[in-house]
Amino acid sequence: MTERSQAARLSGSGRRIGRTWIFPAAVLGVYGMLYLMSPHKTGLALKACARVGLSLAVPLAFVVVVLFLLNLVVRPSHVSRLLGERAGAKAIALSVVAGILSVGPIYAWYPLLKDLKEHGAADGPMAVFLYNRAVKPFLLPVMIGYFGWPYVVVLTSLMILGSMVLGQGMQVLARKH
């Protein structure tokens, strides 16, 4: 990774937070309009919201704890180091770990991935990294709350396995072109 992308990461990226409130505000606006047309149904919708919100409270508390513990031991620079390998089975395996440990929106990771690609990183590990961003240990409490342990274990294992297949496939395609 180049110094440019590291400096960009160090300078922080908290500017997007304010804009993300537009979405819930817009949905609340829709509630307001629907209330004028159908107060009863809107009331039912709000009650359903409260039920979903309450059911999320406990898993979210676990999310905070796991997130804190992960942040205590994992840094973005650790993820960058894991992605440093250029190709091969080791690179694929390290990309799995890097993808799982990475946090934050994907847009924040594109500059780093672009840098790595410009410095010779292969397509396979990149694709594996992006796929494994779907596996988030700190969100597992919520997933388990909704779908249960067996489902989460089976799906997560198959996703990791699938990401490796994807990585190999992307390598083959890259070699052909």
Added chain:
Amino acid sequence: MNIAISCEGADLTSAVSRRFGVARYFLIIDSEGGALSVAENPGVTAQRGAGVQAVALLLGRDVRVLLAGSCSPGIRRQLEINGVEVVTGRTGTAEDVLQQYKRDRMASGSGGQTARRRLSMVLSCDNLYEAARRSWKQLLSMLPIMLGVVLLVGLFRGFVSGTLLKTVFSGRVGPDTFWGACAGSILAGNPLNSYIIGGEFLDQGLSLFAVTAFMLAWVTVGLIQLPAEIAALGRRFALWRNAACFLLAFPIAIATVLILAVLNGGPA
């Protein structure tokens, strides 16, 4: 492991720089292979942010240990929270300082002591504060969209009937998985929100095939962020990757549900 020494010159006979941020060069030594590389400090001529540029350079070069004359508390903190051991108060030539560090490390380098040193680094006040700050920021960045999704789920329950969904999701494995993957590909975002929506879909009677394909495509396929991915990683890579992830959602979703059915001893 890469060791960096802040220096006044570009070789091992040079004197160690008194201040980290304004050192003219960094000598970066691979402690296992012994390879030496020299990096000019980009911050030495900077009006502001000299230390930050130097930190970025060292992290970019995968440095794990910094040997320097002195280092400001802010820079030390930045390096340590990124897993770099900072050793200050060093004077003399780079060669002397490196050998001294190696001797110190050998003298105190039993496995237990190293582990204790790492543990104390992880549990330092700075690190605890930084972890709490990051967690708070990450939670804060997830909350608005999650709140919006919860509100949408409420609207869905209040105004959309389950029968409407069943006109699209008929209960057949193939089409359900396909439409689930299509819906997940168009939408995108934090996996958390896909769990909430997926849970709601299950409550509305959709099959687990459709819900699993939906959640898989939600995070692995991103039509909305496709332009950004193309700009960063190239058109060929982005298109192939998204297409492959879309196709991969089918076997993974079907295999997940079938394995679960086998585990539960019942039909899918």
